[in-house]
Amino acid sequence: MSLTTTLPARWYTDPGVFERERGPIFGSSWIHVAYEFQLRNPGDYVTENLAGWPIFIRRGDDGQLRGFYNLCPHRAGPIVWEGSGCRPNMVCRYHGWAFNTDGTLRNARDFGCPAPDNMDLTPIQVGSFRGMVFACLSPSTAPLHDWLGGFPAEIEQYPIESYTFHSKSVRNVACNWKTYGDNFLEGYHLPTVHPAMSRDADALHYEVVFKGDDRWNIHVMPPRDDSTFGVFGYFWPTYAFDIFPGGFAVERWLPRGHSHTELIFEYFFADDAVNVEETVKFSEEVADEDARVCEHVQRNLDAGSYDTGVLSPKWEHGLEVFHRLVRDAVGELD
């Protein structure tokens, strides 16, 4: 039988490929960047870096959430320092130009003449879905709720808004964002990479289920008894969640250049959830195991002695779909 092959190694190693991915993938998709609970009050902001584009989202004085490139039109200074916080005004940190809550220029401090026209902040799209705040750089991408398609209905049954933020972990993993994505999209490695997880759950019946939209899928794995497993979900390009009894975790990965990926976990639990610390510890161990194997795979891809592999028809169909979306977005390489 003829097997589907993987993306060739160059797709994971060439900075030029990442350059080509930035616009059609990270500049055109909705990317999860923050939570409503971080942006409750006027002036609250959160920054993020979307495949190289620094942005921020801020709750305006009028209560509305807005997003902008974190970039002053004067000489490219930052409007807010990276991180999160609350600032009552939008004043550039470099020379002090001030902007209104909607991003229009209010005052070009001591400039010596009137500022020219078109010196406003560049807005980006912002959308909120069940307490999660997403951003999209492209004005022509459909609004968030349209873009999500049938995905919201799939997770409607889980009471995620009733959970409270518990903790966050961030790993800088030395691999291309697709190396981690490939790993997320198959359960083939579970018994070998995650032996403890496979003791708790029936890893041999892990299933990645597509429901008519190639951009997202749901992963199910039968628990052995009262273990912590529920359901995993994925949405293109780099958003995922794990829902378990009494809580859930968002798992997202953002490229930091072609060779590194920031892997972020954020945990939420019900007030009466049990085994909270054990659940987090266990999930973090699984993340360490994934990061370790992805970094080793990346070193092998970088080494130049491997080009293209093959995909298991039983286990790795999710990668085939993922690779097709990447190729469709980027086009063929020269």
Ligand code: FES
């Ligand atoms: S770069 Fe913003 S005021 Fe100069």
Ligand SMILES: [Fe+2]
């Ligand atoms: Fe894994």
